[in-house]
Amino acid sequence: MSLLVFGHKNPDTDSICSSLVMTNLKNKLGIDAKSCRLGEVRKEAEFVLNYFGVEPPEFLESVGSEDSCCLVDHNEYGQSVDGLQDATILEIVDHHKLGGITTATPLSMTLRPVGCTNTILYNMYIENKVEISKPIAGLMLSAILSDTLIFRSPTTTELDIEAGKALAKIAEVDYEKYGMEMFKAGTSLDGYSVEEIVNMDFKAFDMGTKKVGIGQVMTLDIDSVLSKKDEFLTYINASEFDMLYLAITDIIKEGSYMLYKSPDEIVANAFNVEPAQGVFVDGLVSRKKQLVPNLTPEVEKF
């Protein structure tokens, strides 16, 4: 049985690319591994796969006790494949906070506080002295540019920049130009419904006693969202979450327009702005480093 390698549910570019890149590394090291995905390939990853001529991972519905798994870009049961508790986890490579998974036996686990899983994978190729082909470099670079917003996100580390620049050379692309092209392709909201946009990159959190949903959508076409503001608010206000925040992030202006179901006071205190639907929060680009830590104490006061 192949080792099943997969990123998180609702996969972003890092999850899709991590799965393909880690599988390639395992295969190069003589290990039978299969690249899988836990959800649809989004436009941005689709652009990346087309650009470098790589087939997408296979869709994986669930796993069972006979399966061996390698988790990339996540380390929480809630974000992972159905049935994971019954399967054997042999390896985890991730850059998120530690999420409480337990195993029955020792495993390999490599977590690093960097901007992208593929930065860790890049260093694993170097350590294992495995050659990086042009398409594999392209996948890694794309994920790093995606997760770090072309090195603009506050989650970006020196290691991400170092890996990204080295990979851009192997992939033979101008990373700034290629990154913008990738974001344009990925953030086009043509053909998406309001519901699809809110849930595009959506995570649920428990903050104190409140159920809080935070969606983030990166786009270079802000107007197409804000022109449908009322439609978005109708959908957001009808949600089952106690609070729901949608950050429409403009990666060029390096800030986010906020639509929300929330007491105004929380928005005012968390982001230091005059609360208003569609308010622009300058500098707000990361859910992990800004939205979640800023909102948590304010929501918990309610």
Place this chain on the structure above:
Amino acid sequence: MSLLVFGHKNPDTDSICSSLVMTNLKNKLGIDAKSCRLGEVRKEAEFVLNYFGVEPPEFLESVGSEDSCCLVDHNEYGQSVDGLQDATILEIVDHHKLGGITTATPLSMTLRPVGCTNTILYNMYIENKVEISKPIAGLMLSAILSDTLIFRSPTTTELDIEAGKALAKIAEVDYEKYGMEMFKAGTSLDGYSVEEIVNMDFKAFDMGTKKVGIGQVMTLDIDSVLSKKDEFLTYINASEFDMLYLAITDIIKEGSYMLYKSPDEIVANAFNVEPAQGVFVDGLVSRKKQLVPNLTPEVEKF
């Protein structure tokens, strides 16, 4: 504030040495770190520290919200310092199963399925191109010999042997001869009470609905234990655990003598022997790889 580096409670040689070795690595990399221990230094580690002329880590009672921690040789709240939930975990290096810790922010975590934490640390020195001094090599080698029973335990991997042999050269010792000397010093049971021997290396497990205690004592002086068999059984039978197993492991014969509070049937099925107090189980040397996985399904049937 220094980064606090510590192994598990009731520290063995790997936990004491990991703490000192990781602290040395951090210091060499320019990071302010302090080596700590969560319990008394046992005879074996005392022999190691005296042999290589190294001061023991400082005793650490508890941590609080202002502390930054690096956990070595463990990754479970139950085995760690009091107050850990309030502190910040910046790094974990370990070779045990994944234990369910959660953090609020990303961290560095390096778990590898090898025989000893110091095998991982050895490779971190190599990766970081940090020179290994003779005493530091001695600490790492001692921990590897201790955890792998001089490469005899089934937990031993090629990486442990590779690291151990390289370190023996730097430490300038014959590892077989040194290891035996260390075990003899460490396993002398002179001056220990029955209670102290049972609890020397004792871990509690939940198996199904049962509370199960498993103690293991490595000694080269089996007779001094078995001559006090009745005294041991009186103590074991009075314990609050539903089942309790004490493995008296002879690292030369590569097997364990078992004393237990348990239905005979479990002992018979788990170890494939005629059950009897003091029965020798050939080949049984590892709690993690043999005692726990063999006992769990048998206890759960009860």
